[in-house]
Amino acid sequence: MTAATRRHATQIKLVARPQGHPKPGDFAIASAPIPVPGEGEILVETTYLSLDPALRPRMNEVSAYAGAIPLHSTIPSPALGVVLESRSPLHKPGDHVSGMFGWQSHATVQGSEARRIDPERAVLPRWLSLLGLSSFTAYVGLVELGRPKPGETVVVSAAAGATGAAVGQIAKILGARAVGIAGGVAKCRGVVDVYGFDACVDYKAADFLKQLDAACPDGIDVDFENVGGDILRAVYDRMNQDGRVIVCGLVSEYNIDGGFPPGPSLWPTVYKSLRIEGFRASRYFDRVPEFIDKALEWSQAGLFTHREHITEGIENAPQAFVDMLVGRHFGKAMVRI
């Protein structure tokens, strides 16, 4: 479909601040005239939207994380799209691009805010999964901050999720042991069978701590933390001397009314010489091209893969987002427009 044949853009807006877990009614579908690009801008028709847990804290009234999303505005989000019109020298109609196009069928952005992607190097949805922001986040967090050494044990929570799956595979590529934590037997099996982790521990199982001990007989050197709460505490208690806790996200804490709960005692940081380090991938964006080259090379060598959970239709984005937050998906969640 082109701008000529579709006269209105479809948008998903945030219309209520979620209380606890978001529900589809916190969102609404809206229609708006297709925007006209100004000087330096491009008009993009979106093809795929990324669904990311990090959106959740931004739906609160106040968010220190990248700013709160204003009520009645379109949900900001990484996405892929095709350039329909261009008033920027950087792109021409027909180019495939990625950028923060949001949950909408059409977006107008500065040409410099879109990055050209090449569908010949990898099919479209791969640019949001294997090569997307979640994978890149895993890469910089693990390589720059976690710095696992060969033979060390890396534990990653939300291991069946888009970031977690990449963390474990990159840990293996770096010569470390990869232990995932995920919810349920089926997901854990997928983490081992599909992504090649050495082990995956079911946090919903009654014997979770026993499973964790069995999977980490030499303790834990790197924790790549996506979840927080009780899962973080269990891992933290098992950190080795000189361990590193890399805080990427705390998805179990995003829906708690009244704000984020306290973290673990800092005393072990002293006697174990631990480092706890949080990060956002955006500060490393100059390294995206380096990452894409490596990810494609690893993928071709059979070392790096990604499952995708694709929901059809922009109108289903809210429900898919809700489902992703409670862990109903295996692999990178996205929506095909």
Add this chain to the structure above:
Amino acid sequence: MTAATRRHATQIKLVARPQGHPKPGDFAIASAPIPVPGEGEILVETTYLSLDPALRPRMNEVSAYAGAIPLHSTIPSPALGVVLESRSPLHKPGDHVSGMFGWQSHATVQGSEARRIDPERAVLPRWLSLLGLSSFTAYVGLVELGRPKPGETVVVSAAAGATGAAVGQIAKILGARAVGIAGGVAKCRGVVDVYGFDACVDYKAADFLKQLDAACPDGIDVDFENVGGDILRAVYDRMNQDGRVIVCGLVSEYNIDGGFPPGPSLWPTVYKSLRIEGFRASRYFDRVPEFIDKALEWSQAGLFTHREHITEGIENAPQAFVDMLVGRHFGKAMVRI
């Protein structure tokens, strides 16, 4: 006094596990025959004992920090002494040495466990204060982990204490702003007047948070944490993007029955890219000579000084230790034997 004239060694032993704050009755004075050095060992007569907050957690039944002190054993501690007898090629009688000689008048240790000191370079007690483990801890913690840049704001709690005083002065030498936190107006004045901090904030004052905000108009880049609890939380809330929380000690939490309380939420580590890193100075001990050269150079240039709080008599060590823990001293606490 020499081994020939004093036939018995005096020792201070731990005889009860402190409940909350230690009291002098948790310790007892004991007498023992002066030990005879074996092959490779030296007999040392102690001259000065160091009093260190880090001893407190080791007085509990279980201590992950350098191991619990067994009941009815001598208190382990850094100290200075003179070699009385030597069966080690490394030292000869009359040498001044420092080492973990403990709270006792005489100690027998392996020659390799004593480090020769030169009273010509600095008078004796300086080797426990300006040049001692507390100062060295400040040095490696700040230089290696805190890494303040010129113009950044470094906050240090327990600023009137031995480590804190050194942290602020080294921060200034590195070109950063130094803000201390200490208890009471007199101590705060000393931190500014004696040690040259840019400001010192009184945590006992009703307007503590207002004072802290006024002293840190551009936020806080490095927190050198000695205290923990509410003071840590106040500083943590004010950390800047890319801030570093260096955890050296948590003295306000050592006396809490039931164990260490939770730490602050880890969510700010993500959205501010914070690093929280704990350490023990012992892992950097190969750098002690480098530190001593620098500390003496800074001292001669008038940039680095240290007050000492010296208690006379080994029998007064327990009370002096108790007083130090609750902050009754200004400067490095030690005992002259």
